[in-house]
Amino acid sequence: xxxxxDKVKKIVVEHLxxxxxxxxxxxxxxxxxxxxxxxxxxxxxxxxxxxxxEIPEDAAEKIATVKDAVDYIEAQKAA
Amino acid sequence: xxxxxxxxxxxxxVVVTGMGMVTPLGLGTGNVWKRLVAGESGIDRIHTFDPxxxxxxxxxEVPEGPTAEGKLTISDWIxxxxxxxMDRFIHxxxxxxxxxxxxxxxxxxxxxxRCATGVMIGSGIxxxxxxxxxxxxxxxGRAKRLSPFFIPSAxxxxxxxxxxxxxGFKGPNHSAVTACATGVHAIGDAARLIMLGDADVxxxxxxxxxxxxxxxxxxxxxxxxSTSFNDTPQKASRPWDRDRDGFVMGEGAGIxxxxxxxxxxxxxxxxxxxxxxxxxxGDAHHITAPAEGHEGAFRAMNTALKSAGxxxxxxxxxxxxxxxxxxxxxxxxxxxxxxxxxxxxxxMSSTKSAIGHLLGAAGAVxxxxxxxxxxxxxxxxxxxxxxxxxxxxxxxxxxxxQERDVKVALSNSFGFGGTNASIVVRGV
Numbered sequence: 201x202x203x204x205x206d207k208v209k210k211i212v213v214e215h216l217x218x219x220x221x222x223x224x225x226x227x228x229x230x231x232x233x234x235x236x237x238x239x240x241x242x243x244x245x246x247x248x249x250x251x252x253x254e255i256p257e258d259a260a261e262k263i264a265t266v267k268d269a270v271d272y273i274e275a276q277k278a279a
Numbered sequence: 280x281x282x283x284x285x286x287x288x289x290x291x292x293v294v295v296t297g298m299g300m301v302t303p304l305g306l307g308t309g310n311v312w313k314r315l316v317a318g319e320s321g322i323d324r325i326h327t328f329d330p331x332x333x334x335x336x337x338x339x340e341v342p343e344g345p346t347a348e349g350k351l352t353i354s355d356w357i358x359x360x361x362x363x364x365m366d367r368f369i370h371x372x373x374x375x376x377x378x379x380x381x382x383x384x385x386x387x388x389x390x391x392x393r394c395a396t397g398v399m400i401g402s403g404i405x406x407x408x409x410x411x412x413x414x415x416x417x418x419x420g421r422a423k424r425l426s427p428f429f430i431p432s433a434x435x436x437x438x439x440x441x442x443x444x445x446x447g448f449k450g451p452n453h454s455a456v457t458a459c460a461t462g463v464h465a466i467g468d469a470a471r472l473i474m475l476g477d478a479d480v481x482x483x484x485x486x487x488x489x490x491x492x493x494x495x496x497x498x499x500x501x502x503x504x505s506t507s508f509n510d511t512p513q514k515a516s517r518p519w520d521r522d523r524d525g526f527v528m529g530e531g532a533g534i535x536x537x538x539x540x541x542x543x544x545x546x547x548x549x550x551x552x553x554x555x556x557x558x559x560x561g562d563a564h565h566i567t568a569p570a571e572g573h574e575g576a577f578r579a580m581n582t583a584l585k586s587a588g589x590x591x592x593x594x595x596x597x598x599x600x601x602x603x604x605x606x607x608x609x610x611x612x613x614x615x616x617x618x619x620x621x622x623x624x625x626x627m628s629s630t631k632s633a634i635g636h637l638l639g640a641a642g643a644v645x646x647x648x649x650x651x652x653x654x655x656x657x658x659x660x661x662x663x664x665x666x667x668x669x670x671x672x673x674x675x676x677x678x679x680x681q682e683r684d685v686k687v688a689l690s691n692s693f694g695f696g697g698t699n700a701s702i703v704v705r706g707v
Binding site for chain 2: 215216217238241242245248249
């Protein structure tokens with residue numbers, strides 16, 4: 201697992217209070233991990249802070265799963 | 280009009296079937312009441328922040344520790360991930376509500392019953408510490424990093440909102456915000472909603488958590504807090520005593536389950552007592568100081584007794600607002616005037632001497648104390664009343680609780696803005 205994926209996982213576990221084993225790449229924040237719309241706003245903020253990236257609203261709306269988040273952040277970091 | 284109707288003149292009767300308390304004397308109504316009657320104090324030097332650069336160093340904080348010992352472990356009640364979505368006043372309110380709902384045994388199963396169950400839990404100030412912290416985030420230029428939970432964490436009505444979500448109570452969802460009169464207004468107004476048929480059951484009361492630097496500093500600036508007893512915290516709250524010099528801030532929550540009498544009887548619920556009267560008034564005088572002779576308080580008490588259909592002679596106990604400020608003697612004067620020749624038979628104490636002033640939760644907790652005094656035939660003491668600044672025919676229950684066969688009790692709460700509320704309770 202990449203360093204980014206590892207850090208994303210930690211943030212998700214901490215913010216949503218879920219078991220680490222449930223945070224699979226395919227897991228949906230809302231459908232699988234019990235987040236509501238405000239939780240996802242907070243998660244995106246936490247990603248921005250942790251990775252020092254900007255995630256605009258329209259991009260944030262497309263981040264539904266753990267993998268979506270990792271992919272987006274990796275792309276930003278590679279750019 | 281309800282106000283002029285006697286308690287048995289055909290209006291729906293409202294009883295208390297559940298109680299929950301979180302106070303500086305700990306968690307749990309039974310635990311708090313026992314310690315209160317024993318004359319214990321919950322006041323201490325402030326732990327949660329360093330108060331040394333403020334004039335007041337003492338407060339009543341809810342003791343941290345194991346739940347089994349009647350102390351506060353928030354994680355036992357609210358999952359860690361949800362805690363950050365709620366200011367501390369919501370935590371305390373949720374915990375008191377959990378006790379009250381459990382105690383009442385009311386678990387509505389049908390949609391109809393859920394819709395007949397409402398919530399009216401207020402707060403004097405709301406999420407002050409949350410607002411303070413969010414302000415710093417904005418001040419530091421990080422406004423875009425403000426938590427999406429900031430607003431719902433700080434809003435005063437969010438104890439009501441969170442309680443309704445947790446239990447599925449779909450009836451009226453409301454909240455009173457009247458400074459230090461909040462708790463009485465919440466219970467009184469909720470009782471009226473039941474009387475008028477808007478609900479059969481209401482979870483009602485107040486919650487407050489303003490023992491934070493901004494809260495203490497603010498009340499210090501208003502010259503409202505005690506500052507002369509920083510080295511002897513348990514002596515600081517001393518209602519009616521000549522050496523009193525301001526109130527002591529407390530934190531906590533008091534929640535009751537109010538229920539229409541026939542509804543409670545039909546399900547065989549335990550009944551603590553009945554809300555029989557409620558009176559309100561405004562001083563129209565000053566933002567923080569009471570009017571001459573506390574005439575607003577007099578009118579609130581008088582209206583409450585009239586709405587209860589009782590006379591002063593029927594009332595055996597008054598739980599005073601008695602904050603340990605100059606206003607104590609004005610309230611005393613108003614009570615003396617109201618009770619006239621019956622003052623000599625009356626017991627009146629201020630339980631703020633033991634737990635401090637819980638602001639928006641004070642009236643709720645004190646209304647419960649009044650009801651428990653009737654149930655147990657014992658009135659709680661006024662601690663530290665060593666030398667009354669004024670003599671009175673009224674027994675202010677100095678230092679030690681007294682056994683008294685109280686049939687009817689009156690509880691007072693007055694708030695900044697010149698708002699006054701009194702509630703009358705009796706056994707059933």
